[in-house]
Amino acid sequence: MKIQKEALAGTLESSDLMVKVSPNSGIEIIVNSEVNKQFGAQIRSVVESTLAQLNVTDGLIVIDDKGALDCAIKARVQCAVLRGAEVEELDWSKLL
Amino acid sequence: MYSSLEYSVVDISKQQSVLESIERLLHLAGLELDPRLSVFVIAIVDSKIVACAGIDRDIIKCVAIDPDYRGNNINLGLLEYTIKYANEHGQFHLFLYTKPENKIFFRSCGFYPIVEVPDLVVLMENTPIGIKRYCQQLSLEKKPGNKIGSIVMNANPFTKGHQYLAETAAAECDWLHIFVVNEDASMFSFADRFELVKAGVSHLKNVSVHASSSYIISKATFPSYFLKEQAKIDKAYMGIDLLIFRNYIAPALNITCRFVGTEPTSEVTNAYNEAMAYWLQDSQVSSMPVIPLIVLERIKENNFAISASRVRALLENQCYDEIKALVPPTTWTYLQNKYM
Amino acid sequence: MKKLRRSMLFLPAANAAMLSTSFVYKPDSIMFDLEDAVSIKEKDAARLLVAQTLQLPIYKESGIETVVRINALNTPFGLKDLEAVVRAGVDVVRLPMTNSAEDIHELEQHVERIEKECGRPVGSTKLMAAIESALGVVNAVSIAKSSPRLIGIALAAFDYLVDMQTERGDGTELFYARCAVLHAARVAKIDAFDVVYSNVNDDAGFLNEVNLAKKLGFNGKSLINPRQIELLHNAYAPTAEEVEYSKKVVEAAEEGEKAGLGVISLNGKMIDAPIIARARTIIELAAVSGVRKAI
Numbered sequence: 158m159k160i161q162k163e164a165l166a167g168t169l170e171s172s173d174l175m176v177k178v179s180p181n182s183g184i185e186i187i188v189n190s191e192v193n194k195q196f197g198a199q200i201r202s203v204v205e206s207t208l209a210q211l212n213v214t215d216g217l218i219v220i221d222d223k224g225a226l227d228c229a230i231k232a233r234v235q236c237a238v239l240r241g242a243e244v245e246e247l248d249w250s251k252l253l
Numbered sequence: 254m255y256s257s258l259e260y261s262v263v264d265i266s267k268q269q270s271v272l273e274s275i276e277r278l279l280h281l282a283g284l285e286l287d288p289r290l291s292v293f294v295i296a297i298v299d300s301k302i303v304a305c306a307g308i309d310r311d312i313i314k315c316v317a318i319d320p321d322y323r324g325n326n327i328n329l330g331l332l333e334y335t336i337k338y339a340n341e342h343g344q345f346h347l348f349l350y351t352k353p354e355n356k357i358f359f360r361s362c363g364f365y366p367i368v369e370v371p372d373l374v375v376l377m378e379n380t381p382i383g384i385k386r387y388c389q390q391l392s393l394e395k396k397p398g399n400k401i402g403s404i405v406m407n408a409n410p411f412t413k414g415h416q417y418l419a420e421t422a423a424a425e426c427d428w429l430h431i432f433v434v435n436e437d438a439s440m441f442s443f444a445d446r447f448e449l450v451k452a453g454v455s456h457l458k459n460v461s462v463h464a465s466s467s468y469i470i471s472k473a474t475f476p477s478y479f480l481k482e483q484a485k486i487d488k489a490y491m492g493i494d495l496l497i498f499r500n501y502i503a504p505a506l507n508i509t510c511r512f513v514g515t516e517p518t519s520e521v522t523n524a525y526n527e528a529m530a531y532w533l534q535d536s537q538v539s540s541m542p543v544i545p546l547i548v549l550e551r552i553k554e555n556n557f558a559i560s561a562s563r564v565r566a567l568l569e570n571q572c573y574d575e576i577k578a579l580v581p582p583t584t585w586t587y588l589q590n591k592y593m
Numbered sequence: 594m595k596k597l598r599r600s601m602l603f604l605p606a607a608n609a610a611m612l613s614t615s616f617v618y619k620p621d622s623i624m625f626d627l628e629d630a631v632s633i634k635e636k637d638a639a640r641l642l643v644a645q646t647l648q649l650p651i652y653k654e655s656g657i658e659t660v661v662r663i664n665a666l667n668t669p670f671g672l673k674d675l676e677a678v679v680r681a682g683v684d685v686v687r688l689p690m691t692n693s694a695e696d697i698h699e700l701e702q703h704v705e706r707i708e709k710e711c712g713r714p715v716g717s718t719k720l721m722a723a724i725e726s727a728l729g730v731v732n733a734v735s736i737a738k739s740s741p742r743l744i745g746i747a748l749a750a751f752d753y754l755v756d757m758q759t760e761r762g763d764g765t766e767l768f769y770a771r772c773a774v775l776h777a778a779r780v781a782k783i784d785a786f787d788v789v790y791s792n793v794n795d796d797a798g799f800l801n802e803v804n805l806a807k808k809l810g811f812n813g814k815s816l817i818n819p820r821q822i823e824l825l826h827n828a829y830a831p832t833a834e835e836v837e838y839s840k841k842v843v844e845a846a847e848e849g850e851k852a853g854l855g856v857i858s859l860n861g862k863m864i865d866a867p868i869i870a871r872a873r874t875i876i877e878l879a880a881v882s883g884v885r886k887a888i
Binding site: 163164165168169170171175177179187189191217219221223 | 326329330332333336337340345361362363379380381382
């Protein structure tokens with residue numbers, strides 16, 4: 158799966174995150190977090206595994222985190238990717 | 254939390270009462286209404302407009318909140334709504350200019366500083382890698398050499414003056430990068446100006462012609478509503494423009510100097526040349542290397558310095574014969590086909 | 594002990610902060626709302642967020658039942674919501690605007706298909722019907738009896754009152770609907786939930802309504818503010834006197850059993866099986882919620 162167009166998901170509220178995706182060759186992930194020093198690596202690994210589950214091969218993923226739980230990170234990344242890849246039919250076995 | 258908090262989009266050119274509320278809100282925050290704005294995102298609590306943010310294409314302007322409603326994350330929601338609205342209208346890459354003291358707030362909205370003119374203004378974009386990406390792309394055009402020159406020109410249209418500047422600079426350098434200002438606010442379209450520059454320097458073998466990016470900013474869209482005094486506005490605008498050049502564009506291409514022609518006819522452009530010397534050569538304003546500014550005397554024709562503005566004036570008065578002496582043959586052919 | 598369903602807390606499913614903290618208020622059930630609380634543009638985002646939130650072990654660990662209000666099946670979102678939440682392991686699916694038993698049968702067929710597809714035990718997804726129209730109220734009995742998956746029916750006032758050409762007032766306007774829904778639930782032996790009280794700043798008004806619902810016999814109430822949970826649980830908690838009396842009833846019953854007595858009496862009054870059963874329920878309830886505190 159490739160990111161075809163720019164897309165956004167999430168909010169700027171506390172305990173949430175905003176995910177921006179755009180077309181790219183290869184995967185690039187940039188994490189900016191208010192809790193970056195403590196949890197930057199953890200956030201990145203959640204993002205990476207979420208992308209891997211969806212077989213995303215190309216895309217730039219920018220995360221602005223406001224202290225979200227892993228489940229919210231996963232959901233927001235999935236949403237931004239699915240919007241950016243213009244996927245309508247979901248394969249839930251890859252999402253849960 | 255306000256139970257009745259709502260966000261919505263308004264066109265102030267169509268809603269006089271909303272316009273008045275927004276102006277009142279801006280005045281409370283010490284801001285003026287930017288004349289280019291018509292679309293605003295507003296926050297409403299109990300039927301009262303308590304915060305606003307304007308959208309000018311890809312620039313967010315005039316962000317203000319009623320002092321009584323600060324500290325409730327209304328601003329954060331407002332910016333989120335604004336970003337999403339812009340996205341839905343095809344604008345993903347957003348910019349904003351603000352006072353340096355607001356930098357932290359906008360940072361929490363996903364905006365990242367590009368350059369800052371101390372005490373006056375900071376330019377931010379909604380991606381941490383926008384300008385970095387642009388520079389990576391630009392650096393593919395990097396050329397070898399010790400002395401790499403640069404000229405930024407509007408070329409509206411390309412004259413013998415521009416050509417002389419390019420020829421002289423190219424002769425002094427291993428390579429010369431010319432940037433043509435990429436906006437369609439001039440008499441001649443960007444596409445035409447760009448082609449005329451390319452044609453006019455095609456005989457020079459060590460020159461590249463680039464379109465300036467969205468990072469070489471347009472005076473037309475530069476917001477002045479929070480600076481008010483003309484001297485501050487000019488300083489802020491030129492500071493932003495030149496710091497982007499010094500901190501990002503020059504390093505990407507290993508540019509070592511910048512050329513500019515003297516401006517005997519225009520005080521404004523002269524002030525720009527002075528500012529250029531300051532922002533490019535002062536060792537305090539930037540951590541990046543100094544870019545020496547080389548000022549070349551303009552060439553004259555019949556005791557008049559050749560300038561694009563003179564060509565435009567002659568064109569308007571249909572004095573075609575006089576134009577021929579001021580422009581290279583490539584521009585002359587273009588003007589003949591288009592206007593004569 | 595039967596699952597308590599006194600408080601069902603509504604949460605807008607697009608709100609990550611609320612979703613990730615709501616369990617600290619310990620409602621009996623949490624209802625993630627994919628319907629009215631989510632704008633059209635955010636339906637996809639909210640669906641994913643709920644699906645991932647349902648994976649949190651905290652709900653199972655703390656015994657909070659998860660409910661998702663899906664969009665109606667005749668919208669472009671309803672079936673997508675259902676696909677997501679059944680696979681994500683939700684305890685209960687709440688169907689809005691249930692007008693007839695057929696609505697539940699249609700939902701049931703989809704749920705069963707999805708359960709089979711994803712390997713979830715068939716029948717493990719429970720259902721709940723929200724009644725929001727005059728037709729729904731009239732059909733309440735057949736709706737309540739329509740499926741073994743149904744754990745309860747809820748009255749929702751807003752659309753119902755529009756349908757009835759009236760508006761929210763002192764409760765008179767809901768009198769018939771409350772009674773009808775409650776009777777239907779009792780006939781079908783499932784739970785009944787009263788309407789949302791939307792003025793979150795009026796505790797006295799809220800408690801009046803809670804006491805009315807409790808007296809009528811509702812198992813609980815839908816809530817929109819976590820603050821209301823404690824008030825509600827307290828109002829449903831037995832009083833110290835009730836608990837004291839119930840303990841005596843149970844003691845007397847146990848002694849009577851030991852002695853092989855056919856008729857048991859306490860302080861000269863006969864106590865029969867329903868009274869004993871009710872006393873046991875009160876003691877169990879007191880164990881969960883404590884005794885009622887004076888406010």
